[in-house]
Amino acid sequence: MDISVRPAVVKAEETLDPDDWSGIQTLSHQVIDDAVGYLRNVRERPVWQDMPDQVRAFFDAPLPKTPAPIADVYREVSATVMSYPMGNIHPRFWSWYMGSSNFTGALGDFLAAIQGSNLGGGNHAAALMDQQVVNWCKEMLGFPASASGTLVSGGSMANIIGLTVARNVKAGIDVREHGVAAIKKPLRFYGSDQLHSCHRKAMEALGLGNLALRRIATDADLRIDLAALRAAIAEDRAAGFQPACVIGTAGTVNTGGVDDLQGLAALAAEEGLWFHVDGCIGALIAIAPENAWRVAGIECADSVALDPHKWLHAPFEVGCALVRDASAHRNTFAVTPEYLEMTSRGLASANWLHEYGLQTSRGFRALKVWMSLKEHGVLKFGRLIDQNIGQGHYLNDLIEAEPLLELVATTSINIVCYRYRPDGFSGERLKALNTEIMLRLQEEGTASISDTTVRGEHCLRVAVNNHRTRQEDLDLLVRETLALGSRIANGN
DSSP: OOTTOOOOOOOOOOOSSOSOHHHHHHHHHHHHHHHHHHHHTGGGSOSOOOOOHHHHHHTTOOOOOSOOOHHHHHHHHHHTTTTSOOOTTSTTBOSSSOOOOOHHHHHHHHHHHHHOOOTTOOSSHHHHHHHHHHHHHHHHHTOOTTOEEEEESSHHHHHHHHHHHHHHHHSSSOHHHHOGGGOSSOEEEEEETTOOTHHHHHHHHTTSOGGGEEEEOBOTTSOBOHHHHHHHHHHHHHTTOEEEEEEEEBSOTTTOOBOOHHHHHHHHHHHTOEEEEEOTTTGGGGGOTTTGGGGTTGGGOSEEEEOHHHHTOOSSOOEEEEESOHHHHHHHHOOOOGGGOOOSSSTTSSOOGGGGSSOSSOOOOHHHHHHHHHHHOHHHHHHHHHHHHHHHHHHHHHHHTOTTEEEOSOOOSSEEEEEEOOTTOOHHHHHHHHHHHHHHHHHTTSOBOEEEEETTEEEEEEEOOOTTOOHHHHHHHHHHHHHHHHHHHTTO
């Protein structure tokens, strides 16, 4: 025997699966019980509270190198992350514009994570559900079944998807091969001066630059001025630019103003422009029986961005981009290397979903949307949208009835812009007063609202898109605004 040849030492093989499955099952039941209580009792907690120093210090801990019992890990999460949330699931959270999640959607996220599928594509059930949810979004907005779409992280990415397709279709050259420098006439995109900032990011990311996005003046209701838009298009053509795309907004982020989508659709068709709709705030008004008329024309768009994590209240994150021309959509993004070719049978014998966007690896976002829609039905979600719009107008009326409160913009849908305005306050002094009202509402855990500037006037901003909000919450907001405003104005 050749003693110089020794068998390799076999190390114990490891896994991330639990050593004690019964123990993890017990802890998992506790997590679910705690989660139910967390949502059931959400109204009893402050909307938001600042973290004490010891909690902030917890997040400076060094990289863990050795194991810790999972029960201890969960206790740490419960004491820190779960105890100091952003607050957007609370019924009095009205800052910016966020959905308020739902328990069934959270279960969907959990199950999606357990299954662990990669939605880049493939022949498996999760991929079919992903496509089904996209089809449901098309149906909700009145898009044809032949249209295309993809689930993405949120509205910003959904807008980038639509605008990328618009750029490639209208460039007049093969942009993917030759790049934007080869475009003969500089492209022009158009939207109102109320456009979300993600459109500037899109222009920059697409290599067109911020100046390619021409902001058009708005009317008294902060909707894009169609006559001004038509004049800008003519002016640009005369100057040697290539008008390419008009962006309509179904719910501006500042005030909720909805552009005349039917008028924009007609103008875009007449001028030969791509018609994109940023519907991240209001596209889903299309399913609301009392208010669907507000977004009439959205079904005529070439592309639409929408956010199921807003008015479908899916847990963050999930957005959706719809594109009428399925071939143009795929041709904008598809790359098929040899390792991702379709086969006639087996796991690769289905469409590769990554060919419709920028991500190759994609999470299973569809399940949380699918489960919630199956549980509640689309009609209930439509009624909840009507409910929020009704609550926005209810708050509008409360403000109009109070002499010390002032509306700063017309309430179109569910976003209300107002301020506390006592005698003798104006300019920066008035802004400081209202900013302090906003901060104290947050710090006292009463309500979370944001602020903005509309036509140069600073104001408080309340976005009511929360399925847990009740009219009594809005009554409380008005009372507390008046009480805080009086104390602050008097130096307290």
